[in-house]
Amino acid sequence: xxxxxxxxxxxxxxxxxxxxxxxxxxxxxxxxxxxxxxxxxxxxxxxxxxxxxxxxxxxxxxxxxxxxxxxxxxxxxxxxxxxxxxxxxxxxxxxxxxxxxxxxxxxxxxxxxxxxxxxxxxxxxxxxxxxxxxxxxxxxxxxxxxxxxxxxxxxxxxxxxxxxxxxxxxxxxxxxxxxxxxxxxxxxxxxxxxxxxxxxxxxxxxxxxxxxxxxxxxxxxxxxxxxxxxxxxxxxxxxxxxxxxxxxxxxxxxxxxxxxxxxxxxxxxxxxxxxxxxxxxxxxxxxxxxxxxxxxxxxxxxxxxxxxxxxxxxxxxxxxxxxxxxxxxxx
Ligand code: PMP
Numbered sequence: 370x371x372x373x374x375x376x377x378x379x380x381x382x383x384x385x386x387x388x389x390x391x392x393x394x395x396x397x398x399x400x401x402x403x404x405x406x407x408x409x410x411x412x413x414x415x416x417x418x419x420x421x422x423x424x425x426x427x428x429x430x431x432x433x434x435x436x437x438x439x440x441x442x443x444x445x446x447x448x449x450x451x452x453x454x455x456x457x458x459x460x461x462x463x464x465x466x467x468x469x470x471x472x473x474x475x476x477x478x479x480x481x482x483x484x485x486x487x488x489x490x491x492x493x494x495x496x497x498x499x500x501x502x503x504x505x506x507x508x509x510x511x512x513x514x515x516x517x518x519x520x521x522x523x524x525x526x527x528x529x530x531x532x533x534x535x536x537x538x539x540x541x542x543x544x545x546x547x548x549x550x551x552x553x554x555x556x557x558x559x560x561x562x563x564x565x566x567x568x569x570x571x572x573x574x575x576x577x578x579x580x581x582x583x584x585x586x587x588x589x590x591x592x593x594x595x596x597x598x599x600x601x602x603x604x605x606x607x608x609x610x611x612x613x614x615x616x617x618x619x620x621x622x623x624x625x626x627x628x629x630x631x632x633x634x635x636x637x638x639x640x641x642x643x644x645x646x647x648x649x650x651x652x653x654x655x656x657x658x659x660x661x662x663x664x665x666x667x668x669x670x671x672x673x674x675x676x677x678x679x680x681x682x683x684x685x686x687x688x689x690x691x692x693x694x695x696x697x698x699x700x
Contacts, residue, residue, distance in 0.1 A: 379674050380674055380675050385571075386625070392613065393607060396606045400607075408601055409598075409600070412432050418609060419608070428585050430582055431588050432580045432600060432604075434579070436564045437463050438579060439581045440464070442591050443534060446591055449472070453474045453494075455501070456476070456502070457477070457491065457504075458679070476499070484511030485511070488504075492527065499531055500531060502533050504534070507542070507648040509539070511652045512644060512650060513645070513647070514547065517550070534564060538566045555584070562581045564580075565579065567607070571611045578607065625649050629650075636653065636696065636699070642656075649686045653684065673695060
């Protein structure tokens with residue numbers, strides 16, 4: 370077995386390959402010293418901290434146990450059994466799974482062949498029983514982004530009584546000039562909720578911190594589901610320390626983006642179809658099932674864990690060694 374296989378590469382969960390910065394580690398160790406104390410009953414300081422950073426009032430922010438926790442609360446609040454939740458397919462597994470948990474119906478709209486969410490088909494899929502529509506930008510698993518014009522046209526077509534979740538879990542990997550101005554959209558569309566997480570670019574997946582930004586009445590409804598003492602004190606300490614180390618973290622994000630380009634080029638040079646990704650993963654798509662099976666065996670043989678989706682294989686961007694291992698494995 371090669372050395373690569375012995376070491377292995379965990380590339381199936383879109384994690385950040387880097388552990389916490391020394392300053393973040395120190396803040397977390399400090400917070401551990403008070404582990405005998407409860408965190409806040411209902412978090413106030415953490416939403417306040419995020420609100421200040423983003424330039425929103427704190428009552429427009431709700432935090433949760435990762436974006437997953439907030440998504441759960443959104444679905445609990447807005448979806449009753451039999452209601453529809455429209456989403457792209459494939460998408461982040463949490464959406465169909467949690468929709469089923471609340472008894473909702475996942476209305477899955479296939480992506481276009483080039484890996485984009487089909488906004489026309491998604492708007493057409495909305496019916497009187499639809500309560501929530503989910504858009505992701507960048508999209509998981511393809512890494513493609515929505516453009517401002519398309520997004521706005523879409524929002525104009527959706528009834529204000531339907532909650533539109535814009536999941537920006539990977540937004541920190543997108544160059545600022547390419548980002549849709551979500552603050553402007555939030556001011557215009559009161560049914561829009563923007564989701565973010567500290568699990569990806571900020572590298573705090575183990576601490577479970579995510580949040581949503583939306584209009585005051587919508588956020589108040591989502592907050593009703595918050596679990597008392599549900600957010601850990603480490604979460605607040607970790608976010609505070611990350612905000613204080615934003616420039617060092619941006620260097621890491623830039624390194625991941627560079628590696629994403631290298632991985633994309635390496636795979637395209639071998640003849641694979643890879644949509645241009647604005648996130649920390651790439652998607653091998655358009656392969657016939659026999660090729661998918663071959664790749665599955667190849668990655669397993671070489672100790673590379675990847676995510677198999679219905680229409681392709683998603684590979685998280687790791688460090689340079691991981692890129693080399695993936696390209697060597699499929700060559
Ligand atoms: N949204 C998307 C699009 C994701 O890919 C993920 C994680 N893979 C999440 C939300 C959830 O992230 P977390 O719960 O760790 O914040």
